[in-house]
Amino acid sequence: RGLGFASITIDTNGYLFNDILEKVTPAEVDAFSFSLDGATARTNDRIRGRGSYAACLAGIRRAREKGFHTSLIYTVSRANLEELPAMGPLLAELGVERFFIQVLGLRGKAAWTGCEPGAEEVLRVSPSEWREQVPAAAEAIARRGARVIYPRVFLHPGEKFECAGLVADNYFVFPNGRVYRCPLCEDFPVHSLIFEDDRLVDAPRLNETAFFRLNIAEGCVMNALIQPGSPSGGGSGGPGHTIACCLLKDEILPPGDRSV
Ligand code: SF4
Incomplete structure (x- = not known):
């Protein structure tokens, strides 16, 4: 406090x-x-x-x-x-x-x-x-x-998909100085920011911000990458649901x- x-x-x-x-x-x-x-x-x-x-x-x-x-x-x-x-x-x-x-x-x-x-x-x-x-x-x-x-x-049919990494201001801060914008990225060294001398600075690329811009029919890119068996799969090669x-x-x- x-x-x-x-x-x-x-x-x-x-x-x-x-x-x-x-x-x-x-x-x-x-x-x-x-x-x-x-x-x-x-x-x-x-x-x-x-x-x-x-x-x-x-x-x-x-x-x-x-x-x-x-x-x-x-x-x-x-x-x-x-x-x-x-x-x-x-x-x-x-x-x-x-x-x-x-x-x-x-x-x-x-x-x-x-x-x-x-x-x-x-x-x-x-x-x-x-x-x-x-x-x-x-x-x-x-x-x-x-x-x-x-x-x-x-998402409901027709509902617009938005990635919080692009449209919101969330910062998930870890004691080792890594700062993430996406909670699904936290298990990987793809943090977009670092705390250095009490300042937030950009982390070297490739980092999570590159994923946020990928536009896929399944919705959340990180879900598709790390949970490939998740319920977005609709069979016949196409996504059934937008995550x-x-x-x-x-x-x-x-x-x-x-x-x-
Ligand atoms: S990658 Fe997925 S979970 Fe992470 S902020 Fe973007 S939409 Fe949300």
Whole structure:
């Protein structure tokens, strides 16, 4: 906070190691963010490991007791899609204020404990499963009191594709000085900027900015490069769906919430 950051969130798997709740205060930290991949222990623990459901719920309760705001991340796959609607009552009971839905295989991987090679492709939801179930579940969850944020993932027919690397001002800064404009590029040394002597300077080319300008029918170039098996493939050589920029999100506010 002293460095001027406007918002500070601590990501945790729920175990809250190192007595972190005793070392910071709600005045210093805006929220604790937890991860759960199922509304029941059976489903979550199959994905995230035995005991992780109980640890996550206990962690949320402890954080709430200390007066912290909390948020929860849920990575949707075929293993837990049907439990997504049940997250509404659970979030309401826990007092979680923000609920982030992610999609397996595009941005963020689930902590799938028993993952066989190729399992991710089987578990990844199809465009129709996503469109038919996730927005409706998100609406229902928001009605129970949580603010729900989820990625667009698949553009609607005729919807304009835009790459955030070209039209937005996001900077993902890493301790080693690398600065990225695209979160999907973070696993590769293609950062477009570097911190040098407290100044942002352009990184040598080839870097991520070259990818942003490539115009392909599949939409996001980085998704096509690093996730070639993702659901954009439509067979017969042509793309079936245009993949939205991973930074394009929809947000649903709970009733009465007018904040932005
Ligand atoms: S996710 Fe794709 S569309 Fe979004 S900034 Fe990265 S390359 Fe561009």
